[in-house]
Amino acid sequence: MSSPLPGRLARLIRQDVQSMHAYAVQDARGLVKLDAMENPHRLPTQLQEELGRRLGALPLNRYPGPRMDDLREALARHAQLPPGYALMLGNGSDELISLIAMACDVPGASILAPLPGFVMYAMSAQLQGLKFISVDLTPDFELDERAMLAAIEQHRPSIIYLAYPNNPTAKLWDDAVIERIVQAAPGLVVIDEAYQPFSSRSYIDRLARHEHVLLMRTLSKFGLAGVRIGYLMGRRALLAEIDKVRPPYNISVLNAETALFALEHEDVFQAHARELRAQRQVLIERLQALPGVRVWPSDANMVLVRVPDAPAAFEGMKARGVLVKNVSKMHPLLANCLRLTVGTADENAQMLAALQACL
Template sequence: MRNVCTAAPQLAGLEPYDPKYLPAEAFLSANENPHDVEQDIRAEIMREVKRVPLNRYPDPLANDLRDMIAEANGLDRDQVLVGNGGDELLFNLALAWGGPGRTFLNLPPTFSVYDANARLTNTTVVNVPRREDFSIDEEAVLARLDEGDIDFLIVTSPNNPTGELANEEFILRVLDATDALVVVDEAYFEFSRQTMRPYLAQHKNLAILRTFSKAFSLAGVRMGYLLADAEVVREFVKVRQPYSVDAVSQAIARVVYQNRAKFEPGIRTIIEERTRVIEGLRMIPGVKPFPSDANYVLFHVENAAQLWEMLYGRGILVRDFSRAPHLKDCLRVSIGSPEENDAFLKALRDAVMGKCDLKVPSA
């Protein structure tokens, strides 16, 4: 049997994205919405799905859904693009604006997929690290942009995994300082109530990324969308995979978007629970939660990796960032149901106070 030649050189040393999807009683690691889609909406989804001809290819650009999103945002269809989750759109960004001889400005710690996509496309990555409190080093970013060689950057607001909003005035200064494509990742904007949408008309180099996965409880469906100038959208269309968003997902997303107001009570509950979880974390000795405008909270605690194992021993899965660059001894907890949040806070307090055995259940 012959061997196989090596994969592309840019894959060397690149670690696959690993969401640590493990069995648990309380899934508080992936920033999912703890509330599933309500039964009346599910029934409407089933009726819509039954009408989908499964033997036909889907509308390649999901134009019905584009029209709905455009109307809701005061835009035209050609200023909206739908993707197979925000992840597809992020990879398309690296394909369209990155590549050999191109440069991406990254603001770590942030979503690790940005850096991975750049490296996969042979894009040069320039890092401007955040400050110790995870705020953006605004003057350092502007100084780096002033060198003139940046092709695109992503400002995540709220930032993942740290949770804080980017300063609106800073983003406007960035937009005025460069002709690079400035993508504002607003995957969690429904929980922050802040968006750069009002500035799209004045800034051709602004693009906004959003998702159905969080506020609209569709993490299992994979649906994201981009708001941008029509010329920017056309460049994204050139690199996207044909039929990347299947007909069933389009049908589900149309129903959910039509009913998006019904998700508002659940969003408000998550925001209220976020405040309660932060206060609960502050009351545990040695735990430092960071401010959050999203549906998760990053917190610092000594021996974080061991505490992660203790929590998992109690059936509670949170995200371990303790070995990630810039995030030593940090864990991130998604806001769950009130019962899940209570169980998490109690288990963490017990672990910190030495009342919890180190035990990890078998997978």
């Protein structure tokens, strides 16, 4: 790919960076936005007003201080963190993924993850100059245990990412297979629980069994995608080393206070999650009734479907005012697949109507 930069400027930027594509965010103005696994529910008006008063009283002239400790403690209680374990804050999970790669960037280090999966695992490896090893899932989007164990034995990766459940497939992989991969891992295993509010299982109860396992979560799917709070949990000594590469003041006082406020009203967000899980089941049942559509089980707030012509369906749905994610070009296993975010009952009805019209 030729660079649009003048020669003297192009020489300053890494060639692999110039060849990359930036992470694309679709323009959703005027559309029903069901492309990014966001929680569709906003705070009730009374809580919005209460939060506004609280944020308005913050000393914005000061750097973040002890409230970061308060947020770590609140998240530890929320996650039921085991004794002897610590919690590290990130500006979303994306920053944590980058910081883990940075901390583990020793000669010969590599990152392994199954594909299709979250794009930031591979991107963090590339940007940090680490080798990235991918292992394809099975055609039904399960972990290929034999291939994973063979890749671990051959490459001895420093970091293995296992999304629990996975994005974009929404699958919750077999626990016995995950445990065998964890036991075979020569380095760190990061269990990514971004969609934990909608999942039927969590790894938190098994975290204390393994000193080399880190558990990563985010408040984005909890209902605070705009607040950008991710958190990483693991053995205290291990977290202390990774935390050394974290930029100072990486979480703003506004974001931290919003997260603390949300955790104080956790019951509201839990009710939203229950509603979305119920809507997910209704959506799956109605999708299964559509001719020519294959639907996979979901433990997240998204549903993966295969349609006869994903690009045409995507454009047709967009023309009808509904924005979803066309993942058909992300990986050969995702041929003709769309990823549908679970929305409100009304949003889901509009999405189904748009998809049916395109079929």
